[in-house]
Amino acid sequence: MRNVILIVFSIFMLSCGSSKTVRDSKKVIKGDWILNSINYSETGTYNVTLFNDVSKSCFEGSNWQFIPNNNTGLYTVSKAGCTEGDRYFVFTIQEIDATTGLYNFLLKPTDKKGNSETNQGFRLKLNALSDTNMQWQQTVMVDNKPFSIIMNFTKL
Secondary structure, X not given: OHXXXXXXXXXXXXXXXXXXXHHHHHHHHOEEEEEEEEEEOOOOOOOOEEOOOEEHHHHOOOEEEEEOOOOEEEEEEOOOOOOOEEEEEEEEEEEEEOOOOEEEEEEEEEOXXXXXXXXXXXXXXXXXXXXXXXXXXXXXXXXXXXXXXXXXXXXX
């Protein structure tokens, strides 16, 4: 009887774990990345502050590190004229559709110890993730129309 309970418990625990898509994504995202470019879905000049932090020009060239075993990371802004330094975050990869493999990404800024002042996070769509490239898309509303911010990363 004890073995049956142990087997049932083990199956239950495995079924509650992350999907294969999420597990594979965490393996690929692990490590160091550089945010190469940020583009918009609409043409024009926009004054965008990303993640309630700094401007597009400050984010471009920033270095990002993802540590998926505890869903944490940090990015470093090091451009002159910007508020330089390390910023910490926690992240979650959430599968949307198992058949297509589509998933979202939730990024929540924290302090070095993982505490969030506002408990506010940012939902992003992972458009692409490979061993060398990653693309995020954040959609916000501007003048009652969707406006997308596309962030392109390269793995270091």
